[in-house]
Amino acid sequence: MARRPLPRILSNGGAQLARSRELARTAADGATDVLQPLITIARGLRRLAAAARRRWSETPKDRRGALLFLVASVVLVVALVPYGPLLAVIVLMAAAAWQGRDRPPAAPEGTDDTRTRRLQSLYEALVPYFSLAEDPDPLYAHGGGWEKAFPAYEFDDDGRVAHLVIRYPAYFTDGEAESRTRIEHLLTAKSGRGREYHFTWDEEANHLSVDVLAPLPTDIAAQRFVTAPGETVLGFTDPTRVQRTLPLTHGVEQRDVPPVVWRTGIRSTEPHLLVLGQPGTGTSTLLRSVALQALHHGDLLIVDGGGTGEYACLVGRDGVLAVECGLTGALTSLEWAAAETERRLISVNRARQQGLAAPDDTRRPLWVFLDRPTAFTHLAATGGRRDPQTLLQVPLRHGRAANVTVVVADQLDALDGLTDAVRQHTRARVVLGPASADELSNALGAPPHTTPLDQVPPGRGYARLGTGPVHRLQVPATPDPYDDATSEAHRQAVLDLLPPRTTPADGEQAPLPPEAEAEAEAKAKAVSMAKAVSMEKEDTPAGVTASEPEETATDTEPAPMTAPVTVEKTAAGTPTEPAPADPVPAEAVAAETS
Numbered sequence: 391m392a393r394r395p396l397p398r399i400l401s402n403g404g405a406q407l408a409r410s411r412e413l414a415r416t417a418a419d420g421a422t423d424v425l426q427p428l429i430t431i432a433r434g435l436r437r438l439a440a441a442a443r444r445r446w447s448e449t450p451k452d453r454r455g456a457l458l459f460l461v462a463s464v465v466l467v468v469a470l471v472p473y474g475p476l477l478a479v480i481v482l483m484a485a486a487a488w489q490g491r492d493r494p495p496a497a498p499e500g501t502d503d504t505r506t507r508r509l510q511s512l513y514e515a516l517v518p519y520f521s522l523a524e525d526p527d528p529l530y531a532h533g534g535g536w537e538k539a540f541p542a543y544e545f546d547d548d549g550r551v552a553h554l555v556i557r558y559p560a561y562f563t564d565g566e567a568e569s570r571t572r573i574e575h576l577l578t579a580k581s582g583r584g585r586e587y588h589f590t591w592d593e594e595a596n597h598l599s600v601d602v603l604a605p606l607p608t609d610i611a612a613q614r615f616v617t618a619p620g621e622t623v624l625g626f627t628d629p630t631r632v633q634r635t636l637p638l639t640h641g642v643e644q645r646d647v648p649p650v651v652w653r654t655g656i657r658s659t660e661p662h663l664l665v666l667g668q669p670g671t672g673t674s675t676l677l678r679s680v681a682l683q684a685l686h687h688g689d690l691l692i693v694d695g696g697g698t699g700e701y702a703c704l705v706g707r708d709g710v711l712a713v714e715c716g717l718t719g720a721l722t723s724l725e726w727a728a729a730e731t732e733r734r735l736i737s738v739n740r741a742r743q744q745g746l747a748a749p750d751d752t753r754r755p756l757w758v759f760l761d762r763p764t765a766f767t768h769l770a771a772t773g774g775r776r777d778p779q780t781l782l783q784v785p786l787r788h789g790r791a792a793n794v795t796v797v798v799a800d801q802l803d804a805l806d807g808l809t810d811a812v813r814q815h816t817r818a819r820v821v822l823g824p825a826s827a828d829e830l831s832n833a834l835g836a837p838p839h840t841t842p843l844d845q846v847p848p849g850r851g852y853a854r855l856g857t858g859p860v861h862r863l864q865v866p867a868t869p870d871p872y873d874d875a876t877s878e879a880h881r882q883a884v885l886d887l888l889p890p891r892t893t894p895a896d897g898e899q900a901p902l903p904p905e906a907e908a909e910a911e912a913k914a915k916a917v918s919m920a921k922a923v924s925m926e927k928e929d930t931p932a933g934v935t936a937s938e939p940e941e942t943a944t945d946t947e948p949a950p951m952t953a954p955v956t957v958e959k960t961a962a963g964t965p966t967e968p969a970p971a972d973p974v975p976a977e978a979v980a981a982e983t984s
C-alpha cells in the first residue's frame with residue numbers, strides 16, 4: 391500500500407506554524423492598539439451601567455419614583471434643546487472614556503484607613519508638645535489635620551510606620567536633650583515597641599525624621615578581619631553610620647559589612663577601652679574577640695575577676711603572657727605591667743633624646759585585659775590588700791606612648807566602683823545589653839540616637855569612640871570554645887584563630903623539636919627558681935615592687951627587676967622563636983602558677 395505523504399504543515403510546518411502564530415500575535419497587538427479607544431469606551435459604558443444599576447438598587451423604593459421622574463425630565467430637556475442629543479452622546483462618551491481608563495489596582499480595603507488613623511493618632515499625641523496657646527496659626531491643634539505636619543511617610547508590610555518626617559514649630563526646644571527624649575519616647579510608644587528607631591533632628595529646618603532600623607546581623611562568627619595593624623574590630627553597625635565596609639571571609643556567604651573599628655597605639659586618641667554590661671550580655675565575649683585580634687601583633691596579659699574560666703582557651707598560647715584568676719596573681723601581673731610600661735617609656739624617651747628610633751623592645755604592643763576588676767576590689771578590701779585597679783594608673787596614663795593598651799570590662803552597675811583613672815582614660819566605650827537612656831548617657835558620655843530596646847540578643851549594644859557618634863554594635867560571635875552550649879561552627883571559628891599552644895597548660899606538654907627540649911629544660915629550672923623566690927613573698931601583701939603609679943614615669947629610672955626572665959622564654963619554652971626582649975620580674979612569672 392502506497393504511503394500517503396504527511397500534510398505539509400505537519401512535515402515542515404514547525405517553523406511555518408511559529409511564523410503564523412507570530413503574525414497573528416502582531417495583528418492582534420495592532421488591532422488592540424487601533425481599537426483601544428473603543429475598548430476603553432466600552433469598558434467605561436459597562437462601568438457606568440453597573441454604577442447606575444447599583445445606584446438604582448441602593449435607592450429606597452419610595453424614592454425610586456422621584457428618581458425616575460428626575461431622569462425622565464433630564465432626557466426630555468436634552469431631547470428638546472438644539473443639538474441636545476448630540477451633546478448628550480458626546481458627554482456620555484467622554485464620561486465612559488474617563489471611567490474606562492486603566493487604573494492602578496486599588497489598595498486593599500481598610501489599609502488606607504488604618505494608616506490614616508495611625509498618623510492621626512500620632513498627630514494628636516504630639517499636640518501637647520508642639521503647640522502653644524498663644525500661637526495664632528498652630529501647626530498642631532486638637533482635631534487638626536496631620537497632612538501638613540507629616541510631609542513624608544512610609545509604612546512597612548504590617549502597616550506600621552517605617553519612615554516619617556515630622557514638622558514642628560520653631561519654638562519647640564529641640565536643642566534640649568530632655569525635650570527631644572520626651573518626643574522620642576512618645577513616638578516609640580505610639581509607632582510600636584520592639585523595634586529600634588533612629589531619630590534625626592534637623593534643627594535648622596525644624597524637621598524630625600524617624601526611621602525604623604533593621605536588626606543588626608547576629609550570624610557573624612569570629613574570623614580574621616581584614617584590618618591594618620593597630621586596628622581592632624569591636625563589632626558591626628548600621629551602614630548609614632560608617633563609611634567603611636569589611637569583607638567577611640568566614641562562611642559560605644561572602645558579604646561586606648560596616649564595622650566599628652577601634653584604633654590603638656601611638657596615634658590613637660582613645661587608647662584604652664571600657665566595656666560595660668549586665669551579666670550575660672557578652673562583655674567577656676567581646677574581650678575574647680579583641681584578645682584574638684590583638685594576638686596577631688602583640689602580647690597579652692589577662693586578669694579575670696569573674697573567675698569563670700572564660701579565657702581558659704588562651705592559656706599557654708603563643709603571645710599570651712599570663713591568664714590570672716586569683717588576687718595574688720592579678721596583683722603581681724599588674725605590677726609587672728606597670729613596671730614594664732615605665733621601662734618602655736624610659737627607653738623610648740632615652741632613644742628620642744639621642745635622636746634614635748624607639749628601641750625594638752618597646753614596639754611590640756602589650757595588651758592588658760581586666761575582666762570584672764571590681765570583684766578584686768572587694769576581695770582586696772576584705773583581705774587588707776591593694777586594689778589591683780590602682781596598678782592600672784601607669785599603663786592607662788602612659789600606655790599610649792609605650793604601646794600598652796588596657797581593656798577593662800565590668801558590670802554596668804559597677805561603673806562607680808571603677809577608679810577615676812579607669813574612667814578618665816578609657817575613652818573608647820562599649821555598653822552591651824539592655825540599658826536605660828540615662829545609663830547609656832552616663833557610660834558613653836552621650837545618648838544614642840536610637841531607642842534602646844528591652845530585649846536584645848547577646849553581644850548587642852552601643853559603642854562610642856572618644857567624642858564620636860554613638861554606634862549601634864553587634865559583637866561577632868566569639869564564644870568560649872570549651873563551653874558545651876557553643877555551636878560547633880562558632881567553636882571551630884574560635885579554635886581556628888587561636889595561636890599554637892607553646893606553654894604546657896593543665897599538665898599537657900606542648901610538643902617540642904628535640905633540639906629545643908634541652909633548652910626548654912634549662913628554662914624550666916629558671917622558672918622553678920623564680921617560683922621559689924616568689925612563693926616566699928606570697929604571704930606578704932602585694933604591691934611593693936617597682937611601680938609607683940602616682941609618679942610620672944618619664945623622670946624616674948626603671949625599677950630594678952629581680953631575676954629578670956621573660957615569660958615566653960621561661961614558660962612558653964619556644965626556643966625556635968627569638969628571645970623576646972620584655973623582661974618580667976620573678977613575681978610575674980610566679981603569678982602565672984599561683
Ligand SMILES: Nc1ncnc2c1ncn2[C@@H]1O[C@H](COP(=O)(O)OP(=O)(O)OP(=O)(O)O)[C@@H](O)[C@H]1O
Nearest residue numbers: 669670671672673674675848849865866867868869
Ligand atoms: N556576640 C555574641 N554572639 C553570640 N552569642 C554571644 C555573643 N556574646 C555573648 N554571647 C553568648 O552569651 C552568653 C554570655 O556571654 P558572656 O559570658 O560573654 O557574657 P558576660 O557579659 O561576660 O556574662 P558574665 O559576666 O555573666 O560571664 C554566652 O553563652 C555567649 O556565648
